[in-house]
Amino acid sequence: MDPTAPVFAIAVAAELAGMHPQTLRQYDRLGLVSPKRTSGKSRRYSMRDVVQLREIGALGAEGVSLEGIRRILELENRVTELAQRVHELEGALADELLNRPGRRVFAADETGRVESLRAGERTRRHNQLVVWRPLERG
Template identity: 45%
Template structure:
C-alpha cells in the first residue's frame, strides 16, 4: 500500500503576526530580549494574541533585520535608527500625498479639457459674433468736443477761497 502525500500551501499576509518571540528572534538573528527592548523603544510593534503573547509578522522580522543592519553595518545608535525610520515614514507619507496630487491634477486637466471643448462647441454654434464684426452692430461713440482751453492764471499770489464756520 503506497501513501500519497498531499501538499498544502497557506498564504499569510506579510503583516499578520505568526511568529512567537523566540522564532522571530532566531529569524532576525537577535536575542529575544533585544526584541523586547526594541518594542519598549517603539521601534517595533508586534501583534498580540488574545492571551497577550507577542506575535511577529514577516514585516516585523524584515524591520528587525533592517534595524540590525543600521546598527551593525552603518554604526548607527538606536536614536539614529529611530530618526531614520521616522524620516522614512515621513517620506512615504509625502510620496502618497504627491501621488494623490498627481491623480487630482490629471482629473482637473480632464475636466478643463471637457469644459474647453464645450466652449469651442458653443462658439461653432454661431451664437456669438466675432469681435471684428461688432463695429457694424454697435455704433462708435461720438467724440466729445474738446473743452475750451483754460485762461492763463493771473500773475502774482493766488487767492484760495476758504469757508469758515
C-alpha cells in the same frame, strides 16, 4: 502573504531577524518595532516587522546608536507617507485634468495644505507684500 499580517511569534521573528528574543522585547519597549498583540498579550510580528528588525541590526552593526536608528526609521516612515500622499494627489490631478482640461485644479498654502478650487475661483492671499515698479520707458 500580506507583509503586514502579524503571524510570527517572538521566537520565530527573532530567528528570522538573526536576533535574540530579548532584543526584540527591548526594541518593542523603545518603540523601534511595534508588533501586534494577541488577546493573551503575546507579541505577533509581521514580515514587515522582521524586515525592519533586520534593518535595525544592519544600522546597529554600522555603529548607529539606538536613538539614531529610531530617528532614521521615523524619517523613512514619513517619506513613505509623503510619497503615498503625492501619489494620491497625482491621481486626483490626473482625474481633474481629464474632467476639466485647462482649468486650475488646486492650490497650496505656505504650510503645504492643499485646497481645491472651482473653475474661475482664485485663492485668498494673506499677509503678502507685492512690490510693483512700472517699467521706465525711454
